[in-house]
Amino acid sequence: xxxxxxxxxxxxxxxxxxxxxxxxxxxxxxxIGLLAVFAGSLAPHDPEIGSLAARFRPPAWQAGGSSEHLLxxxxxxxxxxxxxxxxxxxxxxxxxxAVIVAGVIGTLLGIVSxxxxxxxxxxxxxITDTWLALPALTFAIFLTAVVGPSMWNIVIxxxxxxxxxxxxxxxxxxxxxKEREFVRLAVVAxxxxxxxxxxxxxxxxxxxxxxxxxxxxxxxxxxxxxxxxLGVGVxxxxxxxxxxxxxxxxxxxxxxxxLTVLPGACIMLMVLSANLLGDWLRVKLDPQLRQL
Amino acid sequence: MTHYIIRRLGYSLISLLLLSLTxxxxxxxxxxxxxxxxxPGAPQADIDAIRQxxxxxxxxxxxxxxxxxxxxxxxxxxxxxxxxxxxxxxLSRLPNSLLLAIAAMxxxxxxxxxxxxxxxxxxxxxxxxxxxxxxxxxxSLPSFWVGLVLILVFSVTLGWLPxxxxxxxxxxxxxxxxxxxxxxxxxMRLTRSSMLEVLGSEYIKLARLKGLPQSxxxxxxxxxxxxxxxxxxxGVNLVIMINVAVVVxxxxxxxxxxxxxxxxxxxxxxxxxxxxVLLGGTMIVLVNLLIDILYALIDPRIRLEQ
Numbered sequence: 001x002x003x004x005x006x007x008x009x010x011x012x013x014x015x016x017x018x019x020x021x022x023x024x025x026x027x028x029x030x031x032i033g034l035l036a037v038f039a040g041s042l043a044p045h046d047p048e049i050g051s052l053a054a055r056f057r058p059p060a061w062q063a064g065g066s067s068e069h070l071l072x073x074x075x076x077x078x079x080x081x082x083x084x085x086x087x088x089x090x091x092x093x094x095x096x097x098a099v100i101v102a103g104v105i106g107t108l109l110g111i112v113s114x115x116x117x118x119x120x121x122x123x124x125x126x127i128t129d130t131w132l133a134l135p136a137l138t139f140a141i142f143l144t145a146v147v148g149p150s151m152w153n154i155v156i157x158x159x160x161x162x163x164x165x166x167x168x169x170x171x172x173x174x175x176x177x178k179e180r181e182f183v184r185l186a187v188v189a190x191x192x193x194x195x196x197x198x199x200x201x202x203x204x205x206x207x208x209x210x211x212x213x214x215x216x217x218x219x220x221x222x223x224x225x226x227x228x229x230l231g232v233g234v235x236x237x238x239x240x241x242x243x244x245x246x247x248x249x250x251x252x253x254x255x256x257x258x259l260t261v262l263p264g265a266c267i268m269l270m271v272l273s274a275n276l277l278g279d280w281l282r283v284k285l286d287p288q289l290r291q292l
Numbered sequence: 293m294t295h296y297i298i299r300r301l302g303y304s305l306i307s308l309l310l311l312s313l314t315x316x317x318x319x320x321x322x323x324x325x326x327x328x329x330x331x332p333g334a335p336q337a338d339i340d341a342i343r344q345x346x347x348x349x350x351x352x353x354x355x356x357x358x359x360x361x362x363x364x365x366x367x368x369x370x371x372x373x374x375x376x377x378x379x380x381x382x383l384s385r386l387p388n389s390l391l392l393a394i395a396a397m398x399x400x401x402x403x404x405x406x407x408x409x410x411x412x413x414x415x416x417x418x419x420x421x422x423x424x425x426x427x428x429x430x431x432s433l434p435s436f437w438v439g440l441v442l443i444l445v446f447s448v449t450l451g452w453l454p455x456x457x458x459x460x461x462x463x464x465x466x467x468x469x470x471x472x473x474x475x476x477x478x479x480m481r482l483t484r485s486s487m488l489e490v491l492g493s494e495y496i497k498l499a500r501l502k503g504l505p506q507s508x509x510x511x512x513x514x515x516x517x518x519x520x521x522x523x524x525x526x527g528v529n530l531v532i533m534i535n536v537a538v539v540v541x542x543x544x545x546x547x548x549x550x551x552x553x554x555x556x557x558x559x560x561x562x563x564x565x566x567x568x569v570l571l572g573g574t575m576i577v578l579v580n581l582l583i584d585i586l587y588a589l590i591d592p593r594i595r596l597e598q
Contacts, residue, residue: 126303130310133576134569135535138553142569145557146318146328222434226539229436232557242436249440249543253455257444264437272432279428 022280025273032270035085036092043082045069048237050078056251059258072258074244075251080258083239084266090240091270094155095221099213101159102220106166107202107209113167114174115197125171128164136161136219137226144232151234154227158220166212173205207285214278218271225267241267296588304581311573315566316359320352328562329369363570369563373555378567381552386534388458389548392541393533395464396472397526403476405522408483412518413510415488423480430477439470439543456545467544471537475529482525487518524583531579535572 035042050073057066057073059080071080113124131139143157177183178201186196227233228242236243241263248259319328330342343349350358362368368378411423446466447455454463490496491514499509534549541550549568556564 126306126310129303130307130314130573130577133307133311133580134573135532135576137538138535138569138572141538141553141557142315142565143318145560145562145565218432225434226436229539230542230554230557245436245440252440252444253448255448257448260437260440260444264434264440268433268437271434272428275428275432 020280022273022276025276028269028273029277032088032266032273033092036089039086039089043079043085045079045082047078047082047086047239050074050076052077056256058256071262072256074247074259080244080262083244084241084262087239087241087244087263087266090151090234090238091221091224091267094151094158094224094234095217095270098155098158098162098220098224099216101155102162102216103166103209103213105159106163107170107205109163110167110170111174111197111201111205114171115178115193115201121171124167128167131161131164132168134161137223140223140227141230141232144227149227149232149235151238154224154233158223161223162216162220165216166209169208169212170205173208174201177201177204211278211282211285214274214281217278218274221267221271221274293588297585300581300584300588304577307577308574311577312360312363312570313356315570316356319566320355368567368570371556371561371564373559373561373564378563381564382549382567382571385547385549385552388546389534389537389541389550392464392467392471392537392546392548393530395468396475396533396537397530398472399468400472400476400479400529401522401526403472404479405483405519408480408522409487409510409515409518411480411484412487412491420484423484427477427481430474430480433473434539435470435474436539436543438473439466439540442466442470443543456543458546463544463546467537467540467546470543471533471540475533478529479522479526483518483522486521487514490514490518524586528579528583531575535575 055073055075055077057069057077059069059072062072069079069081071084073079074083109124109128113121113128140157140161143160144153147153147157183196183200186200191199224233225240225242225245228240229246231243231246233242234240244263245260245267248256248263251259326339326342326348330339348355366379368382370376371378371381374381407419407423407426411420414420443455443466446453453466454460455466457463496509496514499513504513536550537546537548538550538553540546541548542554545551549572552564553568555561556568
């Protein structure tokens, strides 16, 4: 007689795990990601070169607009749609890498600080407290004034400004993990501190780090846009959304609304999507973080 | 209590030292500080004078000592652009920033507290969901974009409000809204959670058992107690608002500290940038200290814990 294995229906479990999954925000983020990757072949025009003869063309559906420039042109006659598409690249590259830089620094220091304790903990936490007291944008502006703006400088600067957020939370997690059975057993088994931190602590704080990273993505993108808006972000002529807003401000008083509304809407969509996804992940992956 | 305050004072002092050390080291380690501290195109004599004054040929700790000595004396150097002491410049802009912060705070509390209470009283209902959407929008909309759209609507299209500058109440409205927007969401969320906590407490149950009507329970008993943490946060946020208004002040050309920072960056006026960062950080460290001490006075559990 054949033994029948009871079929385990996985579907309900997955349904539960995916309950309330923010589909639209994920699609938007994925779409922006695709735009960033394929900007070169998707953009109808060169984003950095325009013709002065075609300045301030309105979007296609307005009087005076043409299908040549679907979303109009800016003060140098550059195609707004192409600039928005290439701008996605700047936001995605800066946003993701800065979040990763901050995440790696913050998670490592948080683990070391929480696990080793003592004076190491004191030093790292005092630095964290102090840096947290600095308003993020002000601190970032100061750093760009010191090292000068460039895309990779901005990534490093944002990483330096935001790692403290991770360090705080991760340290708290490590403090409670440290008291758990499996860590104590590892100590008894003779694992070195570094092995425990790497093999036993790190995998257990990764969830929190990922949730934090998703939540930080929105913050980082807004800060990058603000820096570009103030003229200390990604230097022109590279199209960054914040920079487009700053340029658009000049034309706004005479009614060239598309130069401010469109890049702003892109920033908002991306940040809103990241926040919605982050919120969902926070609730799903890490109930402890709900208090954050 | 005294022990707690002394320890807390010690922490703040360390924070202030670390703050100055951070700023100091970033300027010195990332390159030649003379390029930052001396005006571009300054004559050799000026460069030598700055080198002399900050002792840039001395070892780092001597330089730090000189740096701290001048900071303690309130000497943040002279602005390259305005040619006046930076501290004077900062203090002349401070009242404007304070005015903007107070207006933004008023706005954010006017929106945040009623909507927070409404969300807590009708928890899970329509107003609660509306509040959630509102707070998500508040946290996601960048203030510079809110500012630009406001200008587009109220100045360009409708022509009701001046788009930039200062002087009248009308100039204050849009920047206060753009700055207060984010904080309104934060105040709403705190009011909601604080109100929920109070509504679950014993004395509210007692008030209900006495047969008081819902409106009276909320207005007289719950509201007052739920407001304490919100007002404390508002106090901290007022100081934070003074220091994070860079973008809003730039959009509306509001002559506050944020605008000063923007000018500092645009005109490559490094002493100004450095002073704004240092003074902003100091302000926030001091406010945190004040709040911790206040909390310890109110709540004995905090001062007894090690």
